[in-house]
């Protein structure tokens with residue numbers, strides 16, 4: 001009897017265990033499904049690097065991202081708002097291309113140095129500055145025992161950034177109106193630049209007067225008039241062939257009377273002979289300050305696609321008027337970019353603004369760090 005009871009007890013225990021195991025299995029069967037869902041929690045960590053490396057300037061875009069982390073299409077919606085400011089990287093492909101040979105090197109040998117020298121010359125850095133930079137780099141590579149081309153590139157970037165250090169503020173006079181004169185040979189982009197600068201200054205809350213000091217041809221004043229309309233600037237012009245100095249003088253007086261903060265004065269890029277143009281500009285500079293205004297910037301506009309020729313122009317203009325900054329236009333397209341370095345090295349004049357295209361948003365303050373990174377990566 002006892003034996004029967006024991007057997008019964010054993011059977012009950014075994015049955016219970018079997019039932020338990022069966023339930024667990026069933027349970028596991030359900031649990032087996034989550035694995036497909038398991039990778040999901042790991043997804044949010046993916047967008048964690050929304051700090052995409054080719055997204056340098058757009059910190060504003062990046063801030064809201066943690067909230068949209070799980071919805072891949074949304075970041076794209078955010079990106080649409082940001083690219084108001086054109087990026088060097090997208091616009092200076094020609095200049096970047098000049099360095100592709102050097103950047104593709106896997107060792108630092110004589111060929112690497114030759115490649116670097118050739119790249120710099122091709123990028124319009126100029127022979128003098130290229131020699132200077134290479135000598136410094138060779139010494140540093142030896143002294144620091146640098147073996148990797150990537151480290152040499154970093155050294156080059158640091159050197160270029162150091163050489164581009166400058167104050168790029170666009171100066172305003174203590175008492176308005178400030179006068180910014182735009183000078184440069186014909187076709188470089190003076191009038192367009194004034195239009196863009198006027199729009200930017202108006203957006204910053206300044207009242208602007210544009211002065212059509214290029215009286216060489218009537219169309220020049222009409223072109224400036226259109227830009228003035230677009231940015232709601234006051235506009236002063238003279239008749240065709242009028243004395244540029246007197247047009248600018250009148251504009252300054254009108255600006256003072258209306259309480260304008262800033263006079264942007266266009267000038268002719270050509271006269272009958274070059275010496276006349278320089279004399280004319282000297283006079284314009286003098287007369288612009290005869291009244292209530294102060295000339296706080298003389299901006300030399302240079303077309304980057306003219307390469308080393310731009311340097312020759314810059315020398316002539318700096319001799320005639322005290323140039324305070326360069327506006328380098330057309331850095332997009334076929335420009336090679338190294339001219340930025342050459343100008344600052346040869347003339348000690350900082351490039352303050354660069355034109356990366358034809359629309360009003362395409363004139364941007366020159367950012368040396370962004371420029372160098374775009375050039376060498």
Ligand SMILES: Nc1nc2c(ncn2[C@@H]2O[C@H](COP(=O)(O)OP(=O)(O)OP(=O)(O)O)[C@@H](O)[C@H]2O)c(=O)[nH]1
Pocket residue numbers: 184185186187188189190191192193214220268269270328329330331332333354355356357358362
């Ligand atoms: N791609 C590009 N084109 C530009 C840029 N800046 C100006 N341009 C173009 O260059 C041409 C000449 O520009 P203007 O502003 O008329 O030049 P300017 O120096 O006033 O010329 P003159 O009045 O003849 O002395 C125009 O077609 C502009 O649209 C730029 O940064 N990039």
Ligand SMILES: [Mg+2]
Pocket residue numbers: 190191192214220266
């Ligand atoms: Mg013009």
